[in-house]
Amino acid sequence: MATSTESAITNAARPGAEPLLTIRNIAKSFGRNAVLRDISLQVAEGEFLTILGESGSGKTTLLRIIAGFENADSGEIWMGGERLDPLPPYRRRVNTVFQHYALFPHLTVEDNVGYGLRVAKRPKQEIASRVEQALAMVKMTDYARSKPAKISGGQQQRIALARALVNRPRLLLLDEPLSALDANLRRQMQVELKSLQREVGISFVFVTHDQEEAMVMSDRIALLRMGELEQVASPREIYSRPATAYTAQFIGHTNLLHAEVKDGIARCHSLSWRTGFRDGPALFSLRPENIRLAGATAAHDVIRFRAKVRHQAFHGATELLQIECADGLLLSIRTASRENRQGDLDLEFSASDAVPVRESPERN
Amino acid sequence: MFSRAYRAAITLPPLLWVAAFLLIPYALLFCYSFWSVSPEQAIVHSWNLDNYRELFRVNVYLQTLFRSMWIAARVTIFALLLGYPLAYFLSFHAGKRKDLLYQLVIIPLWVSYLVRAYAWKTILGSDGVLNTLLQYVHLTKHPLEFLLYSPFAVVLTLTHIYTPFTFLPIYASLEHIPRNLVEASHDLGASPFQTFWRVIFPLSIPGVLAGATFAFVLSLGDFLAPLLLGGPSGIMISNIVVSLFGAAYNWPLGAAISLCMLVLVIGLLFLSENLEKKWSFR
Amino acid sequence: MSAGSRAARESRWLPWHAIAVFAFLYLPIVTLIVYSFNGQGVGGFPPRNLTLDWYRMLFADDAIWASVLNSLLVALVAVAIALVFGIPAALALDRANFPGKAAFRRLVLLPLILPGIITGLSLLMLFRQTDVKLSLVTIVLGHGTALISVATTEVFAGLQKLDRAQEEASLDLGANYWQTFWRVTIPNLRLSIIGAALLIFTLSMDEIAVSFFLIGRDNTLPLEIWGRLRRGITPEINAISSIIFVFSLVAIVTWYRLRVGAEGQPEIAAELLET
Numbered sequence: 001m002a003t004s005t006e007s008a009i010t011n012a013a014r015p016g017a018e019p020l021l022t023i024r025n026i027a028k029s030f031g032r033n034a035v036l037r038d039i040s041l042q043v044a045e046g047e048f049l050t051i052l053g054e055s056g057s058g059k060t061t062l063l064r065i066i067a068g069f070e071n072a073d074s075g076e077i078w079m080g081g082e083r084l085d086p087l088p089p090y091r092r093r094v095n096t097v098f099q100h101y102a103l104f105p106h107l108t109v110e111d112n113v114g115y116g117l118r119v120a121k122r123p124k125q126e127i128a129s130r131v132e133q134a135l136a137m138v139k140m141t142d143y144a145r146s147k148p149a150k151i152s153g154g155q156q157q158r159i160a161l162a163r164a165l166v167n168r169p170r171l172l173l174l175d176e177p178l179s180a181l182d183a184n185l186r187r188q189m190q191v192e193l194k195s196l197q198r199e200v201g202i203s204f205v206f207v208t209h210d211q212e213e214a215m216v217m218s219d220r221i222a223l224l225r226m227g228e229l230e231q232v233a234s235p236r237e238i239y240s241r242p243a244t245a246y247t248a249q250f251i252g253h254t255n256l257l258h259a260e261v262k263d264g265i266a267r268c269h270s271l272s273w274r275t276g277f278r279d280g281p282a283l284f285s286l287r288p289e290n291i292r293l294a295g296a297t298a299a300h301d302v303i304r305f306r307a308k309v310r311h312q313a314f315h316g317a318t319e320l321l322q323i324e325c326a327d328g329l330l331l332s333i334r335t336a337s338r339e340n341r342q343g344d345l346d347l348e349f350s351a352s353d354a355v356p357v358r359e360s361p362e363r364n
Numbered sequence: 365m366f367s368r369a370y371r372a373a374i375t376l377p378p379l380l381w382v383a384a385f386l387l388i389p390y391a392l393l394f395c396y397s398f399w400s401v402s403p404e405q406a407i408v409h410s411w412n413l414d415n416y417r418e419l420f421r422v423n424v425y426l427q428t429l430f431r432s433m434w435i436a437a438r439v440t441i442f443a444l445l446l447g448y449p450l451a452y453f454l455s456f457h458a459g460k461r462k463d464l465l466y467q468l469v470i471i472p473l474w475v476s477y478l479v480r481a482y483a484w485k486t487i488l489g490s491d492g493v494l495n496t497l498l499q500y501v502h503l504t505k506h507p508l509e510f511l512l513y514s515p516f517a518v519v520l521t522l523t524h525i526y527t528p529f530t531f532l533p534i535y536a537s538l539e540h541i542p543r544n545l546v547e548a549s550h551d552l553g554a555s556p557f558q559t560f561w562r563v564i565f566p567l568s569i570p571g572v573l574a575g576a577t578f579a580f581v582l583s584l585g586d587f588l589a590p591l592l593l594g595g596p597s598g599i600m601i602s603n604i605v606v607s608l609f610g611a612a613y614n615w616p617l618g619a620a621i622s623l624c625m626l627v628l629v630i631g632l633l634f635l636s637e638n639l640e641k642k643w644s645f646r
Numbered sequence: 647m648s649a650g651s652r653a654a655r656e657s658r659w660l661p662w663h664a665i666a667v668f669a670f671l672y673l674p675i676v677t678l679i680v681y682s683f684n685g686q687g688v689g690g691f692p693p694r695n696l697t698l699d700w701y702r703m704l705f706a707d708d709a710i711w712a713s714v715l716n717s718l719l720v721a722l723v724a725v726a727i728a729l730v731f732g733i734p735a736a737l738a739l740d741r742a743n744f745p746g747k748a749a750f751r752r753l754v755l756l757p758l759i760l761p762g763i764i765t766g767l768s769l770l771m772l773f774r775q776t777d778v779k780l781s782l783v784t785i786v787l788g789h790g791t792a793l794i795s796v797a798t799t800e801v802f803a804g805l806q807k808l809d810r811a812q813e814e815a816s817l818d819l820g821a822n823y824w825q826t827f828w829r830v831t832i833p834n835l836r837l838s839i840i841g842a843a844l845l846i847f848t849l850s851m852d853e854i855a856v857s858f859f860l861i862g863r864d865n866t867l868p869l870e871i872w873g874r875l876r877r878g879i880t881p882e883i884n885a886i887s888s889i890i891f892v893f894s895l896v897a898i899v900t901w902y903r904l905r906v907g908a909e910g911q912p913e914i915a916a917e918l919l920e921t
Contacts, residue, residue, distance in 0.1 A: 069365040069814050088367060089817035096818045102811035106833040116819035119829070167819060365814060370823045371742040378735035378794070379750065385791040386753055389768030396771055450667045453660040465664070467902065472671045474894040475678075476852040478868050479887040482875060483674030486681060486688040486884075493677055496691040524670065578759070585761015588854060592875060602763045609767060609859070619771070622764050629760060 020045045020203050021066070021084075021171055026075035028061055035061045036227045039075070043171065043203050048194065050206045050214040053224035054250075059207045062224070063173050066205065067096050079170065095164035096173040100180060101156045103148035109159050110135065110144040116167040134166040137196070154185050161193075165200060174206045178213065190216050211251045215239070223247055225360065246360035248285035253320070255291075255331050257284040257354065266354070269329040273303050273351040283357050288320060288334040290353035294346035301351040307331065309341045323347070393626070396619035405613055415620035425604065425621065432600040435519055436584040440530075442523040443579040444572065447531035451571075452564070455538035456546075466535070473528050481589050484521045488512040488593070513595025521593055522583040529582070530575035537571025538564070569643040577636040581629050601625060675891065682884035700881040710886060713870035720786050720866055721850035727790025728846045729839065732797025737831075739798070740805045755799070757792035762855025765792055770859040781862035788860045789850045796849065797842045804838030837905060844901055848894060 021043040028036040035058045043049050053059040064070040066077060068089030077084040084092055095116070103112050110131050111118075117127040135141045138158035143151055148159065157177060164172055178186045178193075194217045197204050208214055214221050215235045223230040223238065223246075230250075231243040242248035245256055259268040261282050266275045268284070275282075294304050310330070311322035319337045323345065324330055333347065398411045419425050454465050472480070487493045488511040495507040510516060541564060549559040587602035594600070601621065608618030681688055685695025704710060738744070739751055757765045769788050770780075778784060812834060816826040832839070854868040861869055867890075871883055 067814070067818055069817075088822070089365070089814070090820045090822050094818075096815070098811045098815055100809070100811065102809060102815040104812065104815070104830060104833075106836075115816070115821070115829075119816075119819065119821035119825050163815075163819065365810075365817065366741055367823065371738070371744075374734040374737040375742045375744050378731045378738060378754075378798075379744075381731045381791070382735075382750065382754055382794065385769070385772070385787060386756065386765075389765075389772040390756075392771040392775060393764070393768045446667045446670065449660060449663045453664045457660060467898070468668060469671070471895065471898065472675060474848060474898060475675055475891050476868060476871075476887065478852070478854050478871055478875075479678065479883075479890075480674050482871070482879070482883060482887075483678040485875075486879070487674060487677055489689055492689045493681070493691055496689060500691050524674065527667070527671065581759060582761060585763050587763055588858075588872075602761065605763060605767070606858075609770070615771070618767070622767055625761070626764055629764075633759060 018045045019043065020080060022078040023066070024076045024078070026062070026065060026072045026077070028065065028070065028072050034227055036072070039229060041222055041229065041232065043205060046201050046203055048197050048204045048206065048217060048219045050208060050218035050221045051224055052208060052211060052214040052221050054209055057224040058227040059224050060175060063175055063205065063207050067094055067173055068092050093170045094173060095167055095169040096175065097160045097164050097177045099175045099177065101160040103156055103159060103163070105148055108145050108147055109140065109151070112148065112159060113163045113166055115163065130166055134162040137165070138162045153180055154189065157181065157189065161196070165202070169202065171203045171205065174204060176208055193217065215251070223250065230360070241355055242285055242357055244358045244360045245283055245285065248355070248357050253288050253332060255286045255288065257286055259284055269327045270325060271303060271305060271329070273354055274301060275351065275354070275356065277356045283359055284354040285357045286349060286354045288332040291331065291333040291347050291349045293335060294348040299350070302348050303351060304346065304348045306344050306346055308344055312341050393619050393622055396616050397623045399616045401614055401616060407615065415617045418617060419620055419624070428599060428604055429601045429624070432584055435515055435522070435600060436580045438519050439522040439526060439583040440576050440580040442519070443527045443530040444576060446523070446527045447575060448534055448572065451531050451535040451538055455535060469528050469531055477525060478588065480525060481521050481592050484517065484524065485512065485593055488517050512593060513598065515594065515598045517593040518589050518598045518600070521589045522586060526579040526583055530579045533574035533578070534568060534571040537568045541567045566643070567645070570640040573636045573640050573643070577632060581632060584629070585625060678884050679888045679891070682881050682888045684881055688879050688881050688884065700885040704882050704885045707882065710870060713865045713867045716782055716864050717851050717867040720782055720789060721847045723786045724789035724793055724850040725843050725846045727786070728793040728797045729843060732794040732842070733801050733839070735794060735798045736801035736805055739802055755795045758795045762853070766856040766859035769856070773860070779862065780860055782864050784860040784862065785857050785866065788856045789853055792856055793846045793849060796846050800838045800842035800845070801835055804835045808834050840904070841901065844897060848897070
């Protein structure tokens with residue numbers, strides 16, 4: 001475990017699953033601005049992979065390179081034994097749900113959905129029946145003859161989905177498709193999208209800047225920062241074992257502890273705990289919810305300390321407390337909500353919850 | 365996202381066409397201006413500056429050029445005096461009738477240029493509508509002769525033709541001024557006039573420049589209105605060019621004068637473009 | 647919008663100024679139409695002996711109708727040429743990079759901002775150097791080329807409003823560039839294209855400065871009128887001008903309706919999305 005930060009980030013698809021898409025050493029610059037640097041990533045058959053990142057991280061560019069709207073400066077993309085990157089977008093069995101849906105305003109809902117089949121010159125009857133199925137799948141049969149401008153945002157989103165899936169792509173790309181929806185509809189669509197993906201069994205590559213959305217929906221998350229992959233792992237793994245300081249801070253809240261390790265003991269101010277990390281300066285992530293009010297009995301490897309409450313932020317079921325240790329160290333902790341907290345608290349955390357993380361250096 | 369073949373397909377045909385029918389012709393104009401005509405009226409392809417020397421030697425060319433510029437300048441000023449307040453009124457005070465009034469300014473543009481010039485001729489002539497009207501109401505006894513076949517008639521007609529052209533860019537630039545700027549100015553205590561002078565007018569300068577350039581350049585090169593309404597005193601530089609290409613048959617000299625006009629016009633366009641950039645804050 | 651009383655002073659003379667400008671703009675047009683019914687000829691106040699004779703004479707005037715036909719023909723072909731080259735030119739300016747792109751954009755726009763005489767003369771020299779006989783064909787080439795700029799600017803403006811994702815979506819769904827062009831790009835630009843076509847058509851119908859130098863044996867309508875103006879004027883010219891004016895008016899109103907109708911929809915959609 002202690003060596004997890006040492007080992008190379010493994011971006012391979014889940015063990016045992018066949019990789020559908022393989023991205024190798026992709027790099028892309030716009031002018032002098034390097035947007036992607038040496039990205040390698042695999043997507044498994046039937047997997048829901050989320051590319052998560054802030055704006056400017058390069059996530060949309062990566063998606064557009066997979067779709068074929070941009071050409072990478074170097075690197076390769078393979079899909080099922082076929083090299084994808086030299087092909088124009090219309091030769092790739094990849095379809096996209098666009099950020100603002102990009103429904104054709106001059107075509108009806110059913111003509112939008114049937115567009116891909118029509119340009120592929122499928123027989124009329126087949127088009128009609130497949131369009132009907134696709135509309136039924138997203139529960140939009142009643143709107144077949146409406147123009148896109150006449151239906152709501154949520155409905156447009158379903159049509160965009162149907163329009164892409166009706167072509168039976170091997171891979172579906174989704175570019176922040178939920179960003180235009182309000183919070184409630186958004187949560188509902190997250191659930192629907194996830195169950196739809198399980199139903200059709202197609203691999204999804206989903207781009208978002210919203211870490212909660214990524215956690216809810218994904219099999220794996222690929223966290224992108226300034227054109228480089230920070231970590232690729234399952235939501236649980238990425239949350240509980242963040243590889244870098246950036247990951248730990250971007251996904252959920254965390255306390256970053258700058259510690260000094262000597263002989264298997266890490267020290268940060270007055271706190272100290274056992275670690276397998278090598279000697280020298282080290283950075284640890286300690287999640288606020290992993291700092292608890294001290295219990296009656298001390299378990300093995302539990303660190304206890306006392307601290308003053310500085311600030312209390314009510315979040316509903318839980319609250320976030322700013323606390324200050326005797327030596328001035330400031331920490332955040334998350335506990336079940338209670339009326340006014342004042343004075344000193346007895347607190348504890350387990351040594352195993354202090355996860356060593358790498359520094360995330362500035363890049364430009 | 366666009367393949368090389370796609371980009372070639374959209375670029376090459378217009379490029380070739382424009383090269384053949386615009387670039388080469390303009391280049392020919394340039395070449396002709398350095399050629400000459402033999403006594404047998406054949407074009408002599410020997411390169412020399414004679415045409416340009418002739419141009420500066422014979423007074424009438426430069427005089428006519430200056431007169432044309434003076435006519436064009438007057439047209440520009442009148443078109444601005446008519447067009448700017450109209451655009452300001454429409455943009456800021458016309459309320460719901462704005463769109464209708466806008467259309468009303470546009471409609472005259474759809475009436476043939478020639479027909480409008482002709483209409484002015486029927487109005488201004490010695491037995492035209494205006495003179496007979498004045499005599500009908502006994503304001504004058506004899507027809508006013510200066511109305512037609514004079515620089516006045518040319519300026520009037522060209523002003524009529526180019527006022528809508530001047531109006532359009534001014535109106536567009538006024539429409540682009542965010543209304544909250546005007547409210548902010550009032551809020552800060554500026555009177556309507558101060559608001560106009562310190563906020564609205566500076567922001568509309570690119571439109572004024574575009575409109576003024578349009579009016580000046582197009583009226584400078586006009587030759588039909590002077591032929592129709594100008595008489596001998598209303599002759600403009602293009603009329604000389606037309607006669608050099610026609611009866612006088614000296615294409616190279618005509619080309620040299622045209623080229624001077626072209627250089628003048630392109631210089632003005634360049635100047636106006638730079639000033640517009642300087643005054644645009646977007 | 648501005649404080650009523652403070653704005654009152656400036657808005658008092660502005661409407662009068664506007665009325666005066668409109669009177670100035672419409673005086674010749676009204677005169678033209680009124681005197682097309684005047685039995686006494688093109689001048690004289692007040693108009694008297696109202697008559698339809700000039701229209702009768704006009705309908706029997708073969709030379710005029712031949713020139714109208716020529717003008718229609720020239721305008722139609724000019725529209726075709728200007729669109730066939732102007733639409734790709736707009737696409738190229740929007741999405742291709744090539745050496746001389748800035749110069750190309752300026753060159754295309756030149757005929758619209760230069761006095762017509764310069765373009766007309768230059769083309770005349772081209773046709774003379776290449777021994778092409780002047781005819782309606784040379785006029786068509788002149789109009790078509792000079793008016794490419796109209797198609798290019800209109801379509802380029804349309805392209806700025808076109809969401810690039812529309813075309814990407816089409817490619818993504820398996821349509822190749824050609825299919826995408828016809829099924830997505832052109833339908834999305836149809837308002838700009840129709841607008842450009844109408845504008846080019848009217849400008850060509852009215853064009854005289856370029857045609858003046860490129861004319862062969864057959865006259866266009868403006869040149870036919872021009873020829874008659876030099877020989878002495880009759881209200882027949884008022885009559886044909888009035889007819890054309892009415893046709894133009896119908897065209898503008900149709901176009902305006904079309905545009906309002908089409909642009910009304912997305913606005914409603916935007917409101918729906920917001921609520």
